[in-house]
Amino acid sequence: KKYDIIKSIVIACVVTMLFSCQFDQKEDTAYRDFEEAPIAEGYEVNLKYTDSGKLMAVLKTPKVLDFSNKSFAYFEFPKGIVLDIIDKEGKVSVVTSDYAISYKQTGIIDMRGNVDIKTADSTHLKANQLYWDQNINWVFTDQKYKSYLPDGTINEADGFDANQDFTILNSRINDGVMFIEE
Numbered sequence: 001k002k003y004d005i006i007k008s009i010v011i012a013c014v015v016t017m018l019f020s021c022q023f024d025q026k027e028d029t030a031y032r033d034f035e036e037a038p039i040a041e042g043y044e045v046n047l048k049y050t051d052s053g054k055l056m057a058v059l060k061t062p063k064v065l066d067f068s069n070k071s072f073a074y075f076e077f078p079k080g081i082v083l084d085i086i087d088k089e090g091k092v093s094v095v096t097s098d099y100a101i102s103y104k105q106t107g108i109i110d111m112r113g114n115v116d117i118k119t120a121d122s123t124h125l126k127a128n129q130l131y132w133d134q135n136i137n138w139v140f141t142d143q144k145y146k147s148y149l150p151d152g153t154i155n156e157a158d159g160f161d162a163n164q165d166f167t168i169l170n171s172r173i174n175d176g177v178m179f180i181e182e
Contacts, residue, residue, distance in 0.1 A: 038065040038076075058084040061100075073104040081111070087165070091120030097130070107135035123166050124148040137164035 042064040049057040062079040077100040085093045098113030109132045117125040117139075127145035132138075140161035147155045147169075155171060162169040 038067050039069040040066040042066070056086055058086075060084075068104065075102045075104070077101065080113070085164075087120060093117065093119040093165075095132075106133075108133055119166055121165075122150040125166075132164075138162070139164060 043062065045059070045061050045064050047059040048055060049059070060082045061077045063077065065076040065078065067074050067076060080098045081096065081100045083095040085095065087093070095111070095115070095117050097111035097115045100109060100111045102109045110129070111132070112129045115125075115127045115130045117123075117130075125145060125147045127141050127143060129143050130139060130141045130145075133140075138161060140159075142159040144156070144158055145160060147153075147160075149155070157171045160169060160171040
């Protein structure tokens, strides 16, 4: 009988510990899931950016996730973006990508998958990944890209950096076709 009582107490303690451990683990997982979740989600977003009442950019995306609750805050665009950039003369350049992430503290936007830029002057650039530093209006990549310039020049290379309107372009290890007047 004494053995049965001890056995019952041990089984009760083990069962209690088992259920309490499982309960704590579930709560811990739920807490971690909450910590990893965005603070907000937006769908079919059409965001207009103005400066002194003048329209400067229009961002369209099917979905945006707001992670501004993180210590290194960011916005994620898992279904891509279409960004219209309007210059001082009202000319529009269009940037598209399959995915993008914008880091608030650095001003860097990382665009990935079928990145396509068509500038107002008809420069066309295609890349797999492209970074845009909004603070200094500079774009760059270390991956392959192909550009088509208004004069018919075609350039393929393994990386470049350029100012936002592509009037300065530093290309690395490239091949291309260029038309030169005699």
